Amino acid sequence: MTWLALALLAALVLLPVLLATLRPPRPRGRAEADRALYAAQIAELDTQRAEGRLDEAAHRAALVEVQRRLLNAPAPEESEATLRPAPALLLALALIPAAAVGTYLWRGTPGMPSATLAQRNEAVSRDDTLIATLRERLARADINSEMGRQGWILVGNAERNRGRFAEAAKAWTRALSARFDPGLAGDLAEVEIERGALEEARRWLGEALAAQPGDPRLRFLSGMVEARAGRPENARATWRALLADAPADAPWRELVEARLRALP
Structure with a gap:
């Protein structure tokens, strides 16, 4: 994969965020934000299990923990409106892909292999x-x-x-x-x-x-x-x-x- 492709991929990932910042604001209370966060965490756990990065026992334990935090989340007293982003935020969104690629070029190790079974057993x-x-x-x-x-x-x-x-x-x-x-x-x-x-x-x-x-x-x-x-x-x-x-x-x-x- 070329560096240009990496930059385009990063920009593509951030595109929904940019569109969301340009969309007219709508009310979003803490309760809705909490539900969205926990739903995203559960989806990520399901993805990790499907890809083999979590076994059934670890997936079940992590899912219980997410549900526990959801049940412990306090009910909000009132909703808070989402504000329209400042120009500085839009500029930051544009700079993030460039900064990520630059950091990867400087410190990244694309040739590093994944952990072997022996290494995981050792851990x-x-x-x-x-x-x-x-x-x-x-x-x-x-x-x-x-x-x-x-x-x-x-x-x-x-x-x-x-x-x-x-x-x-x-x-x-x-x-x-x-x-x-x-x-x-x-x-x-x-x-x-x-x-x-x-x-x-x-x-x-x-x-x-x-x-x-x-x-x-x-x-x-x-x-x-x-x-x-x-x-x-x-x-x-x-x-x-x-x-x-x-x-x-x-x-x-x-x-x-x-x-x-x-x-x-």
Whole structure:
């Protein structure tokens, strides 16, 4: 591919942005922006899975994380209008392709091969070693100390990101034994749902909802437990009650409505 082709490709990629800046502004609230962002993230995850860059376990874990952030997104108080771009923005859009090509010519390495299977396996092995070392240190630490608790939360995060839900559940259970936190209990319930431990998920959600009965994420997960357990009517009632209490512009409303439509 020639440098001219690269520059044209960059310009083509930025063309929709340029057209959007020239289009008359329309109101766009934070809720709509949040939904668009999360939809784009989900589409990117699906693309990575289709191209083989994410396996099923990693894709599922990342998708759960995107849905978790969507459910945690606060409802906006009011919409904010999109402003017409300043000339400086239009100039910046014109300069971006040129700057990108120049930077690539200066620092790029187009001949660099992709990571081999052996290299990827080596990276996994390094992760295993690091987590094992952290576990050894935590075994000698006081579980009731904040350092010990945060350490087990860190281990759980790492294991969940690798799709190892059972190990993540064990680590977070230890952290919760030191001090109960409804948010962490919700995270634990998520991985329990993913690995099919529905009764454990129900138990953690019950404790979390007792502390935060109005939390939309916890209520959504309660419906997930019912749906996965083959109780669609219970799931439907749970999610309908959640929607009834939710603001009309809650960014996660469409997600819950989609789950409702998918119920048998």
